[in-house]
């Protein structure tokens with residue numbers, strides 16, 4: 001038996017799948033790929049697939065993880081290719097790695113997620129430093145209020161060559177895994193000029209604790 | 221191809237329930253986005269209900285496999301989504317390429333599976349910006365076509381459709397698309413609706429309601445002798461018909477959520493209440509090899525583990541044992557299960573269920589339908605009490621502890637004794653189980669009993685019968701409740717008023733369309749959802765149309781609103797069956813007995829039994 005950790009994306013319209021739907025999609029993809037997935041024992045056996053922390057419905061991701069158990073050994077690259085030949089683009093495997101049997105589950109080890117927020121701004125000019133400050137403060141206040149945790153906000157950018165992204169502001173937040181993404185932007189109404197703007201969120205990384213540092217789930 | 225509506229649609233999704241209903245992009249979705257003729261195939265309910273329908277997947281596959289034709293799906297947006305779309309000014313969009321139905325398709329086809337989805341048809345037309353009534357549509361509208369079981373009495377929905385297809389659609393749908401194609405090429409311009417409809421009317425099974433109108437109503441004679449008679453399409457050589465190789469795999473959980481293979485079409489058991497048992501005659505079986513090949517292809521193409529062998533009565537298939545063995549041998553996957561959605565209440569069926577339960581245990585369902593032997597003879601169910609008790613006891617002995625049972629009340633000739641008989645039968649099932657198991661595991665036994673109210677359906681021997689008033693149905697429900705003795709029996713009812721409405725819609729004439737339109741205007745929609753159904757709306761809708769939702773009996777010999785629809789079954793046979801019913805006499809299954817001359821077998825049409 002072997003255990004494989006898989007990093008995959010959940011992009012485009014598949015961001016709208018619920019956690020359960022994503023799990024079922026993977027069951028089917030894995031069966032189609034005919035890799036030798038292991039089944040649980042008992043009256044109604046099911047394939048050994050365990051997904052990492054749930055992604056809120058509507059949030060896309062370039063960094064989802066799952067662990068699967070296989071009968072016998074299979075090279076990680078073969079697992080990746082077999083799956084990708086039967087998976088939609090929007091749920092593609094990005095990386096796969098054989099991991100030690102005793103590796104703790106993703107659910108138990110993932111501590112933080114980085115989310116990129118894209119705000120579709122109505123205005124054409126960029127946000128002033130002061131406005132960013134207000135926005136950041138509002139987010140911090142919101143998250144901090146609920147969780148008593150500090151969050152980190154970094155990587156501001158604005159303006160893009162692409163016409164449709166011209167007025168887009170994006171920023172990345174690192175949130176503890178227990179924080180609900182939805183809660184972080186509920187105070188947007190307090191930010192001048194950002195009322196009524198719509199936003200899109202993508203998860204871009206997840207982090208596990210390792211030797212008191214943060215590491216990607218595949219770095220084990 | 222990405223439509224300009226797509227982004228607007230995605231902006232709505234955060235605000236609606238279950239957004240995955242609206243995204244499409246499933247595995248095996250057709251990648252076609254254009255064709256010489258395109259059709260939007262609609263199921264007038266939400267995505268997960270529509271995608272549970274086998275016929276829709278079948279037609280989607282047939283049409284898209286054709287090089288010149290293009291088919292996309294469309295489902296009814298749930299109330300919240302519909303409201304958001306209206307707010308944003310978004311029209312009804314196709315699931316695949318998210319383009320407006322009105323501008324992008326030549327045909328807009330509806331699968332009419334259940335009367336309580338009728339208002340959703342109107343809601344979808346409204347959202348699409350297509351006038352509800354055929355007579356109000358102009359050249360900018362696609363042709364609206366309906367098919368499915370409810371089309372066997374097309375009249376209540378007739379004004380809303382440009383045409384109906386009566387019967388099995390495999391060949392006819394291609395003939396229809398081909399005809400539209402020819403008309404389009406002929407004129408080098410968009411052909412006039414009238415011309416296209418005229419050509420389409422020559423296809424067997426096509427009914428153009430505008431032609432069937434007689435002074436705004438449709439009072440045909442009993443046999444449709446107004447010079448109009450529409451023959452139902454019946455496929456022959458079913459073993460050679462295509463089975464989808466790559467069915468679409470929904471992300472959402474659907475009712476089936478597995479490979480569904482139609483192993484047999486039609487049923488000749490002859491239950492007198494059952495419309496499907498009439499309008500899909502005669503019995504036509506697929507061969508074991510054909511089914512096994514299809515199962516194996518679909519498992520590969522979908523990643524489904526489970527298989528459902530579908531038909532009206534799967535354990536009746538003449539080679540069911542061989543078929544199950546062959547499927548079980550296909551792979552040794554531990555997760556595999558096979559389910560038979562419909563089976564007889566007899567020992568043989570339980571044996572079969574036990575064989576397949578070695579793989580993975582699924583539920584067991586029996587449908588005795590009536591509580592006494594006399595009433596079961598009336599409906600031609602032909603089950604003795606001994607047979608039922610043998611089957612249930614055997615099931616418990618083989619390890620099942622939960623059974624589902626289906627009954628009906630309000631059947632013709634039913635007396636209180638018959639109704640109480642249901643409760644008594646349930647009590648007997650339990651006590652027989654106690655005796656047999658001698659106390660072991662008896663406590664785990666649970667009977668889930670669903671009691672529906674009888675709804676008379678067109679083209680059946682019971683088509684003339686009057687339905688009961690809700691109060692009377694409720695009184696009979698109480699009779700059962702009062703006589704059930706155990707906490708291990710769980711009774712479930714169908715809302716009595718739902719059945720009354722169902723009957724009114726099922727047996728309505730053309731004037732019923734006014735009531736349906738009124739109901740839609742008054743806010744009805746998704747009426748088959750308990751949380752949405754409002755009988756008050758319907759009562760008002762009927763009374764505004766000058767009608768009564770409560771039912772009348774139709775006298776035998778009186779004209780029938782569906783008299784012009786020729787299912788192939790002889791009306792005199794139906795009358796004889798009705799008479800036999802009143803004297804509780806049975807008619808045997810023609811599959812292994814004498815032909816009872818229902819009239820459907822003629823020419824190439826006949827029983828098709830695998831292995832013969």
Ligand code: SF4
Pocket residue numbers: 488501502503810811815816817818819820821826827
């Ligand atoms: S015509 Fe005879 S054999 Fe054919 S379905 Fe009817 S009863 Fe059966």
